[in-house]
Amino acid sequence: MAGRGGLKNFYLLLGVVVVGGVAALVYKSQTRGSATAETGPMPVVAADSVPPAAYVIGSDTAPVVIDDYSDFQCPFCAHLAILTFPDVRTRLVNTGIVRWRFHDRPLNIHNKTLRAHLAAACAAEQNKFFPMHDQIYFHQGDWVESNHTDDLLRDYAKGIGLNMDAYDACVKSAKPMARIQAESRRADQMGINSTPTLLVNGRLYDSGKRGLGFDDLKAYVDSVAAVVRAEREEERTAAAKK
Amino acid sequence: MTHRMVSALAALVGLFVSLYLWLWHLGLMGSLACGTGGCEVVQTSRYATFAGVPVALLGVIGYAAMLGVSLAGLHGRWAASRAPTRLLAALAALGVLFSGYLTYLEAEVIHAWCRWCVSSALIVTAIFVTAVIGMRGQAQGAASREQGAGG
Numbered sequence: 001m002a003g004r005g006g007l008k009n010f011y012l013l014l015g016v017v018v019v020g021g022v023a024a025l026v027y028k029s030q031t032r033g034s035a036t037a038e039t040g041p042m043p044v045v046a047a048d049s050v051p052p053a054a055y056v057i058g059s060d061t062a063p064v065v066i067d068d069y070s071d072f073q074c075p076f077c078a079h080l081a082i083l084t085f086p087d088v089r090t091r092l093v094n095t096g097i098v099r100w101r102f103h104d105r106p107l108n109i110h111n112k113t114l115r116a117h118l119a120a121a122c123a124a125e126q127n128k129f130f131p132m133h134d135q136i137y138f139h140q141g142d143w144v145e146s147n148h149t150d151d152l153l154r155d156y157a158k159g160i161g162l163n164m165d166a167y168d169a170c171v172k173s174a175k176p177m178a179r180i181q182a183e184s185r186r187a188d189q190m191g192i193n194s195t196p197t198l199l200v201n202g203r204l205y206d207s208g209k210r211g212l213g214f215d216d217l218k219a220y221v222d223s224v225a226a227v228v229r230a231e232r233e234e235e236r237t238a239a240a241k242k
Numbered sequence: 243m244t245h246r247m248v249s250a251l252a253a254l255v256g257l258f259v260s261l262y263l264w265l266w267h268l269g270l271m272g273s274l275a276c277g278t279g280g281c282e283v284v285q286t287s288r289y290a291t292f293a294g295v296p297v298a299l300l301g302v303i304g305y306a307a308m309l310g311v312s313l314a315g316l317h318g319r320w321a322a323s324r325a326p327t328r329l330l331a332a333l334a335a336l337g338v339l340f341s342g343y344l345t346y347l348e349a350e351v352i353h354a355w356c357r358w359c360v361s362s363a364l365i366v367t368a369i370f371v372t373a374v375i376g377m378r379g380q381a382q383g384a385a386s387r388e389q390g391a392g393g
Contacts, residue, residue: 007316010247014254021258028262029270079285083267141284145353213270 055120055129057089058099063228064221066098067199069105069187072116072136073144074195080212081137087214097225102133104180105187105195112149114180119153121176122167123160131160200224245376249330249369250312253305256365259358260301267296284356289347297344301362308333308369324384327376334370341366 066088070077092098104121106113116136123132135156136143143152150171157167170176187197196212198205201224210216263285265271284290290297308330315326341363348355 006243010243010250010316014251017251017254017258021254021261025258025262025265025271028275029265141354142351211270213268 055102055124055133056099057130058093059096060099062093062096062099063225063232064092064098065101065201066205066221067101067103067202069103069192069195069197069199071105071107071110071113071195072120073110073113073140074107075140076212077196078137078140080196081133084212084214084217088217091214092218092221098221102129103187104183105192105197106180106184107193107195112144114177115149116143116153117180118171118174118177119157121180122170123157123162125170125176126162126166128160128162132156132162135160201228244316245372245379246312246315246326246330248372249334249376250309250316252365252369252372253309253312256362256369257302257305257309259362259365260298260305263298263358264296264302267298281356281358284348284354284359289344289351300340304333304337304366308337324377324380327373327380331370331373331377334366334373337366338363338370 068080070080088098088100093100104117106117120129120132120136123129136153139152139156143149146152154164154167154171158164187193196207198207198217200220205217205220207216210220262271266285267290285298292300311326311330311333314320315323315330320326341359344359345363348359
């Protein structure tokens with residue numbers, strides 16, 4: 001049993017640990033550093049037109065368009081896809097606020113990413129890109145480390161109900177690969193060399209500063225949507241006056 | 243320092259580790275300080291939730307319980323009782339078993355290591371060992387008191 005002096009010293013030590021722990025958590029939450037620092041510094045992208053993406057969901061009249069440049073083997077992209085994207089889909093895309101465009105941005109530091117991008121492109125040929133996208137990210141740890149990556153990707157394709165003859169033919173021919181690599185080169189030319197990179201209405205979303213959580217993204221989307229709606233209203237009023 | 247103080251300190255450190263991982267799950271921490279990227283792979287795998295509850299949240303609850311029991315065991319009538327040490331040993335044993343399962347998943351299924359998860363496994367093992375040592379000490383103390391009373 002500890003004496004009164006021993007207890008006092010113990011609580012002092014406990015207090016030091018509490019203060020240190022809280023300080024470390026607060027510091028980390030405020031310096032959300034390298035959420036997108038997969039490679040190199042943050043790119044600077046002008047707010048000009050973004051090349052069309054192969055994979056799109058959401059209304060074409062949505063006030064906000066988000067371009068997602070992601071790599072299937074990148075853990076931060078998996079974080080975005082698993083923790084944030086489901087809420088984006090149900091609360092922003094399905095409600096007509098956001099149109100989401102996925103761009104292939106396989107990074108050459110990842111040895112198996114192209115196989116996953118190809119598998120997703122083959123699923124897209126059967127209009128099932130996003131179900132395959134979800135499978136690939138949810139099981140990233142499995143196929144990245146496996147010696148049977150193609151078999152696992154095939155299992156995911158089967159699991160989402162693809163026609164497997166068409167899928168196998170697509171993977172074998174690797175027909176979508178030229179488009180994937182062309183899109184990746186275009187992204188490179190735009191200065192997008194880290195993943196995930198999000199452009200919101202053509203402007204770079206600084207996820208390192210703002211965070212990749214749903215609430216972080218929604219706060220930004222809401223502010224952009226408010227501006228777009230106000231602009232559209234002004235245009236309507238001006239057109240009515242004419 | 244008594245074994246309950248050591249357990250309380252270890253549980254507090256474990257609580258912060260779990261809290262960090264849970265806050266990251268909630269998207270409040272940016273990227274994980276990990277170095278290899280293995281932490282993100284583990285934390286975004288399907289094994290990062292157990293029965294729909296984030297494993298990190300289970301850690302927060304478990305460590306908070308162990309901290310509470312350790313601190314309660316330092317005061318009042320509980321200070322002389324063996325019950326807090328037994329409860330602590332039982333809670334830590336559950337933690338060791340669960341951590342063992344998670345470590346197996348990292349090694350054999352996910353094939354990636356999360357240093358925070360490994361740290362947590364070591365911390366809960368340390369709490370278990372400390373509690374077992376405390377139980378043995380208490381048993382020996384009780385035996386010598388009985389001998390003293392009998393002689």
